[in-house]
């Protein structure tokens with residue numbers, strides 16, 4: 001069976017890689033890797049492919065950045081040609097980025113059986129473009145692979161038939177386990193000259209970085225944290241543009257925050273695994289810190305990943321509450337809570353089992 005796998009942006013690559021490897025090893029499947037080109041910088045794309053031992057994609061659509069409509073439309077136009085020419089047996093789309101929606105629309109209209117990996121997550125915040133993508137994709141995909149039981153509950157409450165849903169677990173943990181030896185050997189904290197205790201920061205959500213007011217408040221909050229916990233901040237290209245425009249990169253550096261460019265997967269996970277805490281607005285880092293038992297302070301009003309709060313190490317904070325919440329989190333003993341069910345590095349195999357079961361129905 002031929003399976004189209006869509007990879008587009010940095011957070012997609014660690015969801016696609018375990019499935020690509022498992023499908024390649026399976027005698028009855030042939031994966032076809034398609035990169036839409038939504039992310040294109042070396043450290044946002046190529047270096048992560050190399051870290052995850054992914055080959056060059058079979059197709060590269062070279063779409064690049066643009067407005068939401070431009071990006072979504074350009075991916076649709078380019079992917080439709082390939083989908084018509086190759087007519088795969090399955091299309092797998094992952095996560096919640098614009099390319100996920102674009103390929104989901106193309107695949108379902110061509111009646112190609114379409115699977116959404118990481119289905120059912122809901123922030124209930126439609127100011128987040130990703131939330132619109134999630135709602136739209138889950139409404140049309142044939143099969144919904146959820147990472148946690150809250151995903152199943154959300155889908156059922158929206159009227160999805162249970163037959164469409166399979167809880168496969170969190171595939172990000174498969175990627176971590178796949179390259180754990182490389183992560184443990186990377187010693188990134190030492191390479192960056194970091195002390196024993198440090199915090200790792202990432203920020204890229206439009207709501208945090210796109211207005212100078214919001215960004216300035218966060219920079220001040222980070223500088224207050226820096227006084228007690230030294231920070232390292234690998235900066236996303238979107239955030240780099242905004243920090244530079246407001247002159248805030250210099251202010252962070254003068255305050256002692258160590259700035260770096262975006263890091264490839266292995267180096268970045270080495271940094272997270274060695275950190276005392278993470279401060280972030282990313283979705284994936286909320287999950288990875290829960291998996292690793294590292295306190296995570298999430299600079300958002302809501303999260304589509306509530307299990308990282310109820311069963312993990314995550315807390316929602318804002319610029320005013322960050323320092324206090326961090327102090328409180330660090331004062332608590334390290335969590336001994338069990339990891340969420342099916343966050344075990346075996347999700348890709350459950351995905352394949354589900355494809356086989358559905359293929360023979």
Ligand code: UD1
Pocket residue numbers: 009010011038039040041044045065096097098099129130204206236237238
């Ligand atoms: C997109 C995804 C978001 C994901 C994020 C991770 C959507 C709606 N959003 O966000 O869910 O968490 O990616 O990064 O799909 N840029 C570069 N080089 C690159 C990529 C982008 O310089 O390789 C620049 C772009 O020109 C743009 C900015 O960074 O100015 C933002 O790009 P992008 O990463 O795509 O961010 P989002 O669209 O915010």
